[in-house]
Structure formats: C-alpha cells, structure tokens
Amino acid sequence: MPIAIKMPALSPTMEEGTLAKWLVKVGDQVSSGDIMAEIETDKATMEFEAVDEGTIAHIQVEEGTENVAVGTVIATLAEEGEDISDVDATGDGGSSSAPAAKDDKAEDKTEEAPAEPAKAQPREKAEPARTTVSDEIEAGPAPTKDGERILASPLARRIAEQKGVDLAGVKGTGPNGRIVKADVEGAKPGAAAPAPTATEKEAAPAVERKPAEAQDFGIPHEVEKLSGMRKTIARRLTESKQQVPHIYLTVDIRLDALLKLRGELNKALEPQEIKLSVNDMLIKALAKSLERVPACNVQFAGDSMLKFERADISVAVSIPNGLITPIVKDAGTKAMSKISTEMKDLATRAKDGKLAPEEYQGGTASLSNMGMFGIKQFEAVINPPQAMIMAIGAGEKRPYVVDDSLQIATVMSATGSFDHRAIDGADGAQLMKVFKELCEAPLGLVA
Numbered sequence: 258m259p260i261a262i263k264m265p266a267l268s269p270t271m272e273e274g275t276l277a278k279w280l281v282k283v284g285d286q287v288s289s290g291d292i293m294a295e296i297e298t299d300k301a302t303m304e305f306e307a308v309d310e311g312t313i314a315h316i317q318v319e320e321g322t323e324n325v326a327v328g329t330v331i332a333t334l335a336e337e338g339e340d341i342s343d344v345d346a347t348g349d350g351g352s353s354s355a356p357a358a359k360d361d362k363a364e365d366k367t368e369e370a371p372a373e374p375a376k377a378q379p380r381e382k383a384e385p386a387r388t389t390v391s392d393e394i395e396a397g398p399a400p401t402k403d404g405e406r407i408l409a410s411p412l413a414r415r416i417a418e419q420k421g422v423d424l425a426g427v428k429g430t431g432p433n434g435r436i437v438k439a440d441v442e443g444a445k446p447g448a449a450a451p452a453p454t455a456t457e458k459e460a461a462p463a464v465e466r467k468p469a470e471a472q473d474f475g476i477p478h479e480v481e482k483l484s485g486m487r488k489t490i491a492r493r494l495t496e497s498k499q500q501v502p503h504i505y506l507t508v509d510i511r512l513d514a515l516l517k518l519r520g521e522l523n524k525a526l527e528p529q530e531i532k533l534s535v536n537d538m539l540i541k542a543l544a545k546s547l548e549r550v551p552a553c554n555v556q557f558a559g560d561s562m563l564k565f566e567r568a569d570i571s572v573a574v575s576i577p578n579g580l581i582t583p584i585v586k587d588a589g590t591k592a593m594s595k596i597s598t599e600m601k602d603l604a605t606r607a608k609d610g611k612l613a614p615e616e617y618q619g620g621t622a623s624l625s626n627m628g629m630f631g632i633k634q635f636e637a638v639i640n641p642p643q644a645m646i647m648a649i650g651a652g653e654k655r656p657y658v659v660d661d662s663l664q665i666a667t668v669m670s671a672t673g674s675f676d677h678r679a680i681d682g683a684d685g686a687q688l689m690k691v692f693k694e695l696c697e698a699p700l701g702l703v704a
Contacts, residue, residue, distance in 0.1 A: 259344045260309050260334040264318075266327045267296060267303050268614035274298050275323045275485055276331060284341065285313045287334070294320075294331075299489035301581070301617070302610035309334055314341035323485065409436035416441045421480040486579040497641050502677040505636045506685050508693045511659075512652045512667040515699045522703075526594055535652070536572070536626050537597040541702050543624050543647050544568035544588035546692040553688040554621050556644050557679035571620030571640060572600065574607045581607050582640060584620045593702060628652060634670040644676040645685070647692070671696075 264274065275297040281287060287307045294305045311334040318331040325331065335344045407424050409417070413436045417424050422444045429436035483491070515538060523532050547554040547568040556563040568589045571582035583603035585596055606612050622644070625637045628651040637648040650670040657666035671692065675685040695701050 258336060259314065259339065260311060260336065261330045262293070262307075262332040262334055264325050264327050264329045264331050265296070265305060267298055267305075268618060271298055271327060271614075273324050273326045276318050276320055276325055277302055279316060279320045281313050283313050283316060287311065287313065297485055297610075298614075299485045301607075301612050301614075303613075307334075309336075311336045312339075312341055314339075314344035407436065408434060409441075410438065412438050413441045417444075419482060420444070484578045486581075490579050493641060494638050497638050501639050501641060503636075503639060504675045504677045504680075504682055504685060505672055506675065506682070506689050507634065507670055507672040508689045509657075509668050509670055510693050510696045511657060512669055512696065515696050516652075516667060518699045518703075522593070529594070531594050531597055533593055533597050534600075535628070536624075536649075537593050537600060538699065538702060539626065539647075539649060539696070540570050540572060540585055540588050540596055540600070540624055541591070541593050542692055542695040542699075543622065544570050544585075545695055545702065546688050547622055548589045549691050550684060550688040552684040553645055553675070553680050555679050556621070556642050557676055558642075562679060565621045568622065569620045571617075571623040571643070572603075573623065573625040573637075574604050576608050576610075581612070581617055582620065582623055583607050583612060583617050622646065624649065628669060634672060636672050637674050639674050639676055644679040645688075646674045648672040648674065 264276075267274070276294060277297040278295040279293070280295065281291075281293050287293060288310045289306075289308055291307045292304045293307050295302050296305050297303075313332060314335040315333040316331070317333070318325055318329065333344055335341045408429060408431075409424055409427075410431070414424070416422075416438060417427070417436075420441065422441055424436055424441075427436050427440050427444050428434075430440055431437040512535075515535070519533055519535065519538060526533065545568075551564065554565045554568055556565070567587045569584050569586045570588045571584050573580055573582050583600075583606075585591070585599055585603070588596060591599075603612065603616065607617070620640075620643060623637070623640045623646040625646060626649040627635060628649050631651050633653070634650040635648050637646045639646050648671065650672075652667050652669040654665055655668040656663055657668055658664070659666060671689070673685055673689050673692075675682075
C-alpha cells in the first residue's frame with residue numbers, strides 16, 4: 258500500500274516551512290533513517306529522515322517551494338513489491354490544499370483550455386471547504402480597471418509574486434484573456450496598469466502600496482524575496498515593540514578586573530585548548546545575576562507569571578540569513594570553560610543551520626553583544642516571550658573616577674531591556690546593579 262510522506266513538524270511551534278532541497282528522486286530506494294530532504298523552518302535548515310522503507314514513487318512538492326503547511330503530502334512512497342507506475346500520487350488519499358504545493362506541470366496543463374468557473378456545491382457544515390484550480394483563477398488578488406477579477410493561472414500568480422510583477426498591467430494571451438506563465442515571464446518587475454481616468458479613480462477602491470513600490474522613486478534596484486527566517490524576525494520584533502512595554506536601564510561597568518581574570522584563566526586553560534571570551538564571562542554574569550534577582554527571571558503569561566528556577570541564557574548569533582539565539586542552559590551553575598566550549602559548538606552549528614529546535618527555542622533571558630563592532634551602547638528589543646535582554650557595548654578606554662581620583666579605565670556600557678508588565682523598574686535596577694558588581698569583582702563568577 259502506498260505511503261504518504263507528509264511535511265513534518267520539526268518544532269513544537271512550526272506550522273509551515275520551505276522544502277529547501279530534495280536529496281532523493283523518483284525511483285530511489287530509501288530505508289528508515291535515510292536523509293530524504295532539507296526543510297527550512299523559520300530558524301534553521303534541518304534534515305528530514307525517512308521512517309519507512311520503499312521506493313520514491315512521486316514527489317508532489319518541488320524543492321524550493323515555500324509556505325508548505327505541516328501535514329501536506331510532499332511525496333509518495335511505494336512499498337516493496339509495488340510498481341511505482343501504478344501508485345497514486347496522493348499516497349494515502351491526503352492531498353495538499355496549498356497552491357504552492359501543486360505541481361507546476363499540472364498548472365501549465367490548465368493553461369491549454371479555458372477553466373470553467375467553480376460552481377458552488379452544497380456541503381454539510383462539518384465538511385471543510387476545498388480549494389480548486391478554478392477557485393484560484395477566479396479569486397484574483399486585485400480588480401482590473403473594469404472592476405472584474407484578474408484571470409491568471411496559479412503558476413502565473415506565483416511567478417508574478419516572485420518577480421514582483423503587477424498582474425494588473427500584464428496582458429493575458431491565454432483563453433479568454435487569461436494570464437499564463439509565458440506572459441509573466443516576459444513582464445518586467447513592477448509593471449503597472451495604465452493610469453486610470455478621474456472616473457475610474459473615484460470608482461476604484463483604495464489599494465495600499467507596498468513599501469518597495471512607494472520608495473524606489475525610479476532608483477535602480479533589485480527585489481530580494483524575504484527568507485522564512487527574516488519574515489519571522491520581522492513579525493516577532495514588530496509584535497514585541499507593539500505589545501511589550503519596554504523599560505531601558507543602563508550602567509557603565511569597569512572591565513579591568515574582569516579582563517585581568519580572563520587572561521589568568523586562559524593561561525591556566527591553555528593545555529585544554531580552551532580560550533575564554535569576554536562574552537563567555539558575561540553569559541555567566543547574567544545567569545548569576547538572574548539567580549540573585551529572581552524577580553527578573555520571569556515571563557509574563559497573561560493572567561499569570563512564570564517564575565523560572567534556573568537561568569537559561571539565549572545568546573544572539575548573527576548568521577547569513579538573519580539572527581538566531583542558541584541557548585546555554587543552566588548557565589549559572591556551569592564553569593566558564595564549559596560555557597565557552599558550548600558556545601563555540603552552538604555558534605558553529607547555528608551558522609551551518611544544524612541546531613535542533615530545543616537548542617534555540619526557550620531560554621529565560623537573552624544577551625546581545627555588539628562590542629566587537631565598536632558599538633558603545635544600544636537598546637535591544639526583547640525576544641518574546643522572554644521578559645528581558647541585556648545589550649552589551651564595546652569596552653573602551655575612558656576617563657573614569659577610581660578611588661576618588663580621575664584615571665583611565667576600560668569601561669563598557671550595558672543596557673537591560675525589561676518587559677514592564679512582568680518586571681518593575683526597581684527589580685530591573687537591582688539586576689543591573691548585581692550584574693555590574695559581578696563584572697567589576699569577577700571572582701564571584703568562579704566561586
């Protein structure tokens with residue numbers, strides 16, 4: 258019996274993903290544990306393993322397809338003894354209703370003949386509505402100047418979206434003036450419909466322009482499609498600034514003692530080929546601070562508060578597609594040498610897209626360090642649902658009062674961003690005070 262291979266949920270919150278790459282093709286034999294594909298989630302690219310044995314009979318979702326919903330049938334596996342030519346492409350009968358998961362060839366075939374309008378069929382309330390090719394053709398995203406819907410094939414729509422082509426300005430050469438693949442491939446990005454008359458302007462509904470269209474001003478540019486990660490970053494940080502009342506608290510920290518201790522520890526750790534960074538020590542300092550000020554190691558949860566018993570520190574790491582925050586779990590109880598080893602491993606695998614979901618989802622607080630870029634001070638956006646993030650600036654030589662005399666010291670600025678729904682200003686200030694004390698008297702980090 259054919260086996261339907263479905264889009265997996267690679268994390269507890271995953272609802273859709275991008276099928277980045279197929280590592281098998283039709284006719285290939287697979288066994289349980291074989292790597293079949295690479296799936297891009299909003300945070301990482303992960304490998305998808307086969308759980309059954311058989312032969313790949315069909316691949317329903319082509320590689321590069323975005324927004325594939327979890328549970329969508331992406332391929333069909335023929336069991337031993339089955340002829341793949343006799344296997345139904347829908348596997349166990351399930352099929353995807355997502356337009357992106359349709360076969361491009363099947364869409365092209367629909368362009369050979371006019372599509373009949375979808376007829377409304379009575380359904381029982383319990384039966385979910387199904388989307389057909391005809392439904393997609395008729396339900397165009399924008400009206401023409403005559404108030405009619407734009408007729409275009411699903412494939413043409415997808416290509417237009419990828420190229421940034423306005424279908425309202427494209428002349429269809431298909432049946433009944435329908436826009437087909439060839440029409441869109443020959444169109445220029447940003448192609449627009451002829452300017453409407455005064456009467457048409459009054460009759461036409463207002464259409465919100467996209468920022469890229471509103472700001473290009475004829476300047477040469479290219480349209481780069483956002484990755485799933487960048488979309489998620491944009492959405493989550495927008496929600497954070499709109500929904501989370503931020504309060505910012507900044508302290509200046511003298512680093513001379515911490516830098517001296519770092520040098521001594523690195524000399525002792527040299528035989529183990531471990532080299533502590535300042536960031537490793539600050540991770541430990543933030544974790545210890547949260548342990549000493551538990552009122553800041555919390556999370557707002559609507560009508561309740563989560564109070565954590567350990568400090569898991571999410572550390573911001575820049576990667577080619579955006580930003581990811583691998584987690585050093587229970588950092589307050591770990592030796593700094595252990596934190597250093599873990600961070601090197603996590604950062605390397607983060608840049609390779611090889612982190613497991615549990616290694617970057619969660620955390621009780623975050624740390625973001627821009628000191629290596631020479632940034633003196635900044636205010637970081639809270640990473641929801643966490644309630645605080647520590648922003649670290651560059652350590653630099655500054656005039657500083659030491660023992661009532663003006664001297665030159667290595668000083669850095671640290672700014673804590675706190676969710677004011679969960680953390681009062683006084684508690685946030687206490688955390689910043691403890692963090693400063695631990696950094697200026699760093700022996701407390703090795704105690």
